[in-house]
Amino acid sequence: MTIGSSHNHPADLAIEPISTIQPWAARFPNPPDLCFDYRRLVEQPGGIARATKPEHRICIVGAGVTGLTAARELLRCGFTHITLIEQSQRVGGRHLTVVNNPANHAQPSTPFEMGAMRMPFFNRTGEPPKAGRSLMAHYAELFDLHISDFPNPGTPWVNATGIYLREGLLEGEGEPQLLIWKNPEGVTPPPSEVLQSIQGKWLRFAKRFAEQVALVYGTVEWEGMWSAIVERYHRMSFRELVHLPMLEIWSESSPGDFGGLGMNSDESSIFYAIGIGDGSWGAFYDVCCLYPLRTAIFGFSSHLQLVHGRVDSQGVPLAAPYLESTSVLDSKGLKFQAPAYLGLAAMDECLLFMPMDEAGNSRVSEILCSGIT
Incomplete structure (x- = not known):
């Protein structure tokens, strides 16, 4: 299953760029490397x-x-x-x-x-x-x-999503159980505090990232910002990004730095299996984080x-x-x-x-x- 599929944060943004869109530039959301x-x-x-x-x-x-x-x-x-x-x-x-x-x-x-x-x-x-x-x-x-x-699992277009992780002992104690997530309006958080915590950390990171990108995407400022993002994250694995502490305040002086998700080891292991948007990102945990970022932040997981x-x-x-x-x-x-x-x-x-x-x-x-x- 996936914990982010009903939250189309890039597509939800009603943010106009801060300066004039370049001729023939694409609007946000769209792939960062196809800004045309x-x-x-x-x-x-x-x-x-x-x-x-x-x-x-x-x-x-x-x-x-x-x-x-x-x-x-x-x-x-x-x-x-x-x-x-x-x-x-x-x-x-x-x-x-x-x-x-x-x-x-x-x-x-x-x-x-x-x-x-x-x-x-x-x-x-x-x-x-x-x-x-x-x-x-x-x-x-x-x-x-x-x-x-x-x-997708967890979205209004399925009747319910069953979540069975760690032999039904997601919280680490009690009787094994299948968690049922019903989300008919698209706003119901996933069941259990630990899943809500994981979802919240991802959405906090993704929302800030997408909001800043939407302000400059398609303008003359976009190329520099994307270069700064690549420079900041291209040597970092997705696992490292998940563990990297959250950034409290984004700074214009470091436009490519959005910090990380700030998850502990227990949260990270669950996030590994569940993923974001359209499925698990476990296969990408130990490779460069730019692909998951590109996919999740720029609309690849919105309204599939x-x-x-x-x-x-x-x-x-x-x-x-x-x-x-x-x-x-x-x-x-x-x-x-x-x-x-x-x-x-x-x-x-x-x-x-x-x-x-x-x-x-x-x-x-x-x-x-x-x-x-």
């Missing part, structure tokens, strides 16, 4: 640019989400000679959705995500997820993908979405190219997996097969499939 509004770029009518030499030959290696996105956007720019090479018999790369009834698209199927599962759309509290500023949000809107709030795919409210796939096909042929006549438009892989399939107004046709695959072997 890519959604604004790809949303431009007619593509991000116009090809002056549309016949220029382009080869893209890999039909994962990056390769597919690059190919689609280049096509929108007017390039017509694009070869996409993929070693496997499916598109999507690390996006891998397995369904329980792949042979019958007329019946709802349950998608099982074997790769990425919880998706951050970087939307703010009260804002529709598809209005977030991520490219995932943009393409989910463009392709009419059905999404829902991910049912489950992608059902290009389906209706009953889970039945909507009409789309090649939906009824058992397989699709590449340019050499070899078969690769036909689209199901279910789960997260629906985005990859839509990038490949769904029509584009700029291309003037509804069979983008005739160009993009060339070279898949």
Whole structure:
């Protein structure tokens, strides 16, 4: 389980930057190393640019989400000679959705995500997820993908969360018990004093961090602040950060220093198992703390979405190219997996097969499939 999943501290902040946002800068929350509004770029009518030499030959290696996105956007720019090479018999790369009834698209199927599962759309509290500023949000809107709030433990989207740690002796004494955490409104603290203490220490640290970042994110001051944060924490493991004493007062003279969580050994061992936001951080305890910080402070754990795919409210796939096909042929006549438009892989399939107004046709695959072997 996780103790921070119902507290979307980055997305909850109604803080405006203290100075002017840089042109094309992303807003907070968003990844710190992608402080650029890519959604604004790809949303431009007619593509991000116009090809002056549309016949220029382009080869893209890999039909994962990056390769597919690059190919689609280049096509929108007017390039017509694009070869996409993929070693496997499916598109999507690390996006891998397995369904329980792949042979019958007329019946709802349950998608099982074997790769990425919880998706951050970087939307703010009260804002529709598809209005977030991520490219995932943009393409989910463009392709009419059905999404829902991910049912993380401890959130309002689950009936109850059972907590069973240390053989049911979380407090170290008494009878073993399964703690039940019901949080229908998203404001109920976790059961037991020790879990509340751990949650409080994390939220205190995270809230201050996010509030200071939100003040400068996207401005000329942001690059310097992020450099200072990296300098302060890049040699520190997450375990060390958890034990590091709390900082009582943040100082402008040391903008990268936010102290630590101030947990004792007992609290740290529980935090190791429970984690924050979207699951346990135990695997990162003895490596650099920047990845957990980056993930938790900048909106990666806020309002996470489950992608059902290009389906209706009953889970039945909507009409789309090649939906009824058992397989699709590449340019050499070899078969690769036909689209199901279910789960997260629906985005990859839509990038490949769904029509584009700029291309003037509804069979983008005739160009993009060339070279898949």
